[in-house]
Amino acid sequence: MSSIEVVSPTIEEYLEAIYRLEKKKGSAKTGDLAKELNVALGTITNTIESMEKQNFITHKPYKGVNLTKKGRKIALDVVRRHRLSERLLTDVLHIDWSKTHDAACKLEHAIADKDIIKPLEKVLGKPKTCPHGNPIPSESGKVIEEKSELLANLGLGKEGIIVKVTDERPDMLQYLATLGLVPGANVQIEEKAPFNGPIIVKVMGASYALGRNVASVIWVKKNE
Amino acid sequence: MSSIEVVSPTIEEYLEAIYRLEKKKGSAKTGDLAKELNVALGTITNTIESMEKQNFITHKPYKGVNLTKKGRKIALDVVRRHRLSERLLTDVLHIDWSKTHDAACKLEHAIADKDIIKPLEKVLGKPKTCPHGNPIPSESGKVIEEKSELLANLGLGKEGIIVKVTDERPDMLQYLATLGLVPGANVQIEEKAPFNGPIIVKVMGASYALGRNVASVIWVKKNE
DNA sequence: AATATATATACGATGAATCGTACTTTTATT
């Protein structure tokens, strides 16, 4: 059987957040978790402790939290449900990609049942990624991560296709969408100002100056 | 503004259950609630007490619980979300109507946001009823209940169109579907055995003997 | 090396939702 363990929505949220932070920084610090989950630090300590007892994570004080095999399995399932929820919201309900994250955070816990998630995946056409370009883990927990590099690191004159956008803030996503900076779009570096100044990119014929912070959430696959 | 008050999923469940029982029996007894919500009797007493303090319900011991105006408003919103969820599950995800109830009980709490429920309603084509035929309350809380009578009470030889089925048990719904006893179907009473015996009905050319308990969850609109 | 900052823990407390057992009151049955 090896079906996935059922845990509370809270623990699912924690596992998901740890997964994200682990991916981004290698491990999840309690402070980052507190910010991500919007709870007090002491709460993190408490919950982390109980999660370690249940063998979902390991915690080395001051070094951060990491998922165990058992924890990762659940986390991947939550991420899978989250990203399929986002696809449902954009592809079926035609909701803007800037609004999907928060809604998906609630939906993901309501579609854990196999009888729901499988038909959902099928109806959506087995999408490989969420609307922001992040891969959707398979039922068995496989993640196919497309190789890509930061737009901010792309050399002058180089061009590539946007693969994913790693920022969920609605205002940021709205901004990117108005410029056409969405997965699939072709971008070219026209200029890179020194001292970490803005980057001028060309998208669909138009040129825009992007701050480095913006260029650091966009991942592209370089055209060779 | 007059937007709908936000309460916990638990309270939403209670309000929804009270709404159903009120509709069926005029009021909700604590015992019925305990069965409906699968919790201990004492738990009902506790929660009921706090809900009465918050003015969601009134409770006359041994007489039952009833919704206040405030409570009914929330209850109708929950029912609306529940039934739209069921439509999503059947119409979009093509899930069998026998499985939608339990799944919708979870989904209903995840789609409370106006930004989600409005697009959902629109995509579904503003359906008037859930897959079982129960009316979907409007955004403002209006319920348009189609006049109907129990199949069990229909006279010999009379015929009508099934309007709704008021039973959520998966096995019952599966059984009804195999006989074609679904909303919209035309049925005719061919025979009524005495002493509350079975009723023979004709559906789509075929005849079936139904127990009274089955004929008492099917509501029809008589053809005049 | 000293100090400031970031990171983490301890501890006491709260509220929501739940349980189970014992007890009480009302309604139904004989």
Add this chain to the structure above:
DNA sequence: AATAAAAGTACGATTCATCGTATATATATT
């Protein structure tokens, strides 16, 4: 009217998730 059955309440206890304040420890900065 007596009694059995159904309905409801009281009460003590538990678990989960949370808070805030105070304190401790480690890492980074000067």
